[in-house]
Amino acid sequence: MASIEEKVEEHFKALLDDLDIRHFGKTEEINSSITKALKEADSKSGGSGVNYPDIQLLLQNKTRRDIPVMIEAKGTKGKLEKLMPGGDIELVSGGKNPNRAVQQFAVNGALHYGLAILDEGTYSEVIIIGINGTTLEEGRVKDPEAKAYYVSKKNDMIPKELIDFDFVQMKKSNIDAFFAELDKLS
Numbered sequence: 756m757a758s759i760e761e762k763v764e765e766h767f768k769a770l771l772d773d774l775d776i777r778h779f780g781k782t783e784e785i786n787s788s789i790t791k792a793l794k795e796a797d798s799k800s801g802g803s804g805v806n807y808p809d810i811q812l813l814l815q816n817k818t819r820r821d822i823p824v825m826i827e828a829k830g831t832k833g834k835l836e837k838l839m840p841g842g843d844i845e846l847v848s849g850g851k852n853p854n855r856a857v858q859q860f861a862v863n864g865a866l867h868y869g870l871a872i873l874d875e876g877t878y879s880e881v882i883i884i885g886i887n888g889t890t891l892e893e894g895r896v897k898d899p900e901a902k903a904y905y906v907s908k909k910n911d912m913i914p915k916e917l918i919d920f921d922f923v924q925m926k927k928s929n930i931d932a933f934f935a936e937l938d939k940l941s
Contacts, residue, residue: 836863
């Protein structure tokens with residue numbers, strides 16, 4: 756079955772537009788530190804090369820607390836995330852291709868980008884989101900799914916799942932309450 760990744764990306768970009776949440780495309784620059792982090796980190800295949808998250812956000816509250824959001828899209832059944840037996844997000848795969856999970860699964864790829872931003876040093880927290888869908892109905896994604904995690908240096912960069920995550924939480928009017936929820940995760 757062919758991937759519907761582009762349609763998944765379109766679906767979630769339209770959702771962000773409807774919620775009036777500013778988003779940035781693959782090659783659009785949010786700021787120089789995020790661009791530097793994505794440029795200097797190993798690519799998803801493990802070599803050199805620039806990293807391009809499918810969708811990027813920069814959430815800001817009134818006190819200028821900024822949290823980058825890296826979103827990776829897939830469009831194939833079962834490609835939302837790959838976990839290790841203990842429940843952690845797989846970053847290094849066994850077998851011939853140690854980068855397989857990062858390349859093939861949405862959450863895993865988003866975590867790769869998020870860790871690159873934290874490693875660069877400007878930011879101490881990031882949100883990663885994997886988005887997926889598998890079926891089109893009249894040109895629209897029939898079964899969109901998203902899974903989000905909060906990753907911060909204060910939590911030793913261990914991803915904390917955002918249970919019941921909804922993009923509505925990222926609206927400007929909800930951002931302070933959303934940040935308060937993030938602060939409870941440890």
